[in-house]
Amino acid sequence: MKKWKRYGLVSAAMIGAVTLAACGNEMESIDPDAEPENAGTETENEPADDTGGNAEEPADENEAAENGENADGEASGGGEGELEIFSWWTGAGEEAGLLALIDQFESDNPDVSVVNAAVAGGAGTNAQAVLASRMQGNDPPGTFQIHAGAALNTGWVEAGRMEPITDIWEEEEWMDKFPEDLIDMITSDGEIYSVPVNIHRSNTMFFNQSIFDEYGLEAPTTFDEFYDVADQLEAEGIVPLALGDTESWTALHLFETILLGVLGPDSYNQLWSGELGFDSPEVAEAVEHFDRMLEYINDDHAARNWQDAAQMVAQGDAAMNVMGDWAAGYFATDLELEPNVDFGWAETPDTEGEFIIVSDTFGLPQDVDDPDTVRDFLTFLGSVEAQDTFNPLKGSIPARVDADPEQYNEYGQETIDDFQNASLAPSLAHNSAAPAGFVSQADQAVNIFVSSRNHEQLIDSLQTAQEENIQ
């Protein structure tokens, strides 16, 4: 009897060990962006698991490519009237927008069946991992989400994996329907490579309206006003600035708005062309401001993500939050707050009349089976109809200048107005300004800075990253 027990225990332990070893190898992950309520549910884990499987693929597919075995034949994105759309749109509003687009496209093209191949998690990192392995293995999706600017131009376009679609733009006469600065961001060597669907603004500062009303404060427009307001709030025992940098891009996001505020659009853009070094005195001044603004943040910033930080403002635990205007969608849709009643907004300090854009675009990869269907879809994406279907749901504004403002809420309408008059600048934190290599190194440098506050170290790291990644 006792002996049996012992065997049972040992085998239980061994089975445990085997299971564990298997678990350890799987690169399971969940969406760190997720709100706590959702995390751990099946929907969360499913796409992420997918990443795990695919993350190991590049090596194998490359080997295949090297041996001259072209995996082209089984490429998806085509087949008989099939279209695969690859994105990381799995959040509430954005998924609704994407599904509405798919519905509409399918009802216009009844013979095409659309596959929604969205991958959740890691603010797009998980999706990028899957995409990289598929592109390198010659198995591209029909079309995929990519930010305008460096992400597109220094990524797959530079790698020679995208087809130009300038002809679509000419046929549809889009050249004056989208802002010129934006078209520049999707143009490489005179060819256009994608269709922008939406515009988000990164240099927005949201604040809790009732706190500001209670203490008779005005939204700060300059750095000095910001410090003034922040000091008053601090004296009242309110956290002036909410930050959630569990994922350090949020800190980089704050820094990019400060860079633009101090440098202005022209010098800001020169950083990304390499004409202006990070060792310049203007950048040093921006770092000073960054350091000073970090004095006003919540203590538990490292344990929060961007939604948690936005929630602090929503609940009145903090007064202000610098975040892209997807936070407006989060306030209005998820938290059901009233624009201009519960929450207010302004440009981040010293960036009035300037607009850091984050634009999701879709392009045509090389070697898809059915390029005509993809072209049809891209043509559809650029239409007023598609843009006005998608954007109100996602909480972004249309990339076209002639879309219908009536479709959008108060925040959207004001932003549409700003967008048409402001000077545009690409976002660093969202991969539009600089190659992915620079962004990831800047991200690390900023993460270290938030703790160390070592100005010299930050500037040195940024300078090195610029020399290595930007010609």
Add this chain to the structure above:
Amino acid sequence: MQSKGISKDKWLAFLFLLPSIIAIAVFVYGFISWTGYVSLTNWNTLTPDFSFAGLRNYIFLFNDYRFLSGMRNTIFFTLFFLLGVLAMGFFLASFIDSNLKGEFFFRNIFLFPMALSFVVTGVVWQWLLNPSTGVNLLFTMLGFESVPQWYTSTTIAFGFPFPLGGIEFGIPVAMLAVVIAAVWQMTGFSLAMYLAGLRGIPDEVKEAARVDGASEFHIYRKVIFPMLMPITVSVVIIMGHMSLKIFDLIYAMTGSGPNFVTDVPGVYMFETTFRGNFFAQGAAIAIIMLVLVAVIIVPYLINARKGES
């Protein structure tokens, strides 16, 4: 067995093993070599570039703040995790072994966390050890003025400047929060192993020691511990190799942490490869992790082989 050639049985056995031998040769060893090759190239953008870079990627890593922080964290995580699992497992096993009522119940209580995935554990402990919610609410309620910062603490205990990469070498306090979660999940395993081990020690041996006048302490030191040695080694090997390549728990619970206090090479590898497109650099990290694990596993395998023959 001489000159008769290989028997039919052996051929058959070989035939049955062949598919898995081929699969492992390609999908495990093939890709390890491929990763090793990539780690020596300049492929650090989306465009594959297989020009030879020598040890450039490795040299970079050994001067890199983030990588060295990750290595430091891994070392201390592994150390404390092993200590925790061994101590807790042994303690609970002796407790259950002492003819406790409801043994079945307790055994399963402690084994249960093992059924969870590290991701689930990570999410749960992320909330429990959150500096502004979770157990800290309890501490505040009890009137503690300063509460622990758990996994967001940037303190490096007993720290001193490390000559490479500008990092501070010492015990990253934030990592201890992760250790708590990992020990909670894995104690069941060492408990089961130790319980089996304790049951395997015949009462006669202990009785004999008692007759010879040994104290309980002496019995543990001179009889029980030595007889449990093989089990301790197995637990250390199995848990050690897991903790050296830990990824999911960290990714779900803390991410790389403020100032990289909870970063580990696995997370760095994933992010540098797929966010930064530094493919060769990611491959180099993978190879270093492989070497680390091999340092533990290979002596064990050699030893096990000696034991067999």
